[in-house]
Amino acid sequence: GDSVTQMEGPVTLSEEAFLTINCTYTATGYPSLFWYVQYPGEGLQLLLKATKADDKGSNKGFEATYRKETTSFHLEKGSVQVSDSAVYFCALRVDSGNTPLVFGKGTRLSVIA
Amino acid sequence: NAGVTQTPKFRVLKTGQSMTLLCAQDMNHEYMYWYRQDPGMGLRLIHYSVGEGTTAKGEVPDGYNVSRLKKQNFLLGLESAAPSQTSVYFCASSYLIGGAYNEQFFGPGTRLTVL
DSSP: OOEEEEOOSOEEEETTOOEEEOEEEEOSSOEEEEEEEEOTTSOEEEEEEEOSTTOEEEETTEEEEOBTTTTBOOEEESSOOGGGOEEEEEEEEESSTTOOOEEOOOEEEEEEO | OOOEEEEOSEEEEOTTOOEEEEEEESSOOSEEEEEEEETTTEEEEEEEEEETTEEEEOSSOTTOEEEOSSTTEEEEEESSOOGGGOEEEEEEEEOEETTEEOOOEEOOOEEEEEO
């Protein structure tokens, strides 16, 4: 079946450090890929998405490129801030029928000043 | 727009008690979902609905029932609560435009403890 694998956390970085959170996927069809972010005590919010190979999603300084050849969608940010501390979820959806999103287990990021 | 709202925010139950969690969305979305979030497990889909009057099972449906009598509401019921159902429950909704899938919008969550 379809699945998403994320690097395990927690990830702890100093402010202004470079962030990479790895995400790889397995899908039976041609998926759309998403990154969601969950701030403490809140629900999930869409951070960025990409719907086809080589697309780059970007938002709030975060970027991720849809790599079909490596089945990956790694999240990156050049300079993290304390306010980026959250749990990040990679997700996919195969665009056929009404299939819901499939989520990874999440990666907790803590940024210290 | 309030987006996706969930009621209640917190609840403590004793084993064997029943309760219903309410999810409401004011965005006229066709699709609605219930997830549970447990430490180290990420989000797991319980049930979902692709329209009023329809429901389908997700990854972990056992011990839960759902109903979608109105398009804007999606109810999650626990008939006989068990400690294993202690979790944070999230509702979400989404829509399609021109066959293209769009993002899921999440509610703030309900923290349920079963003693």
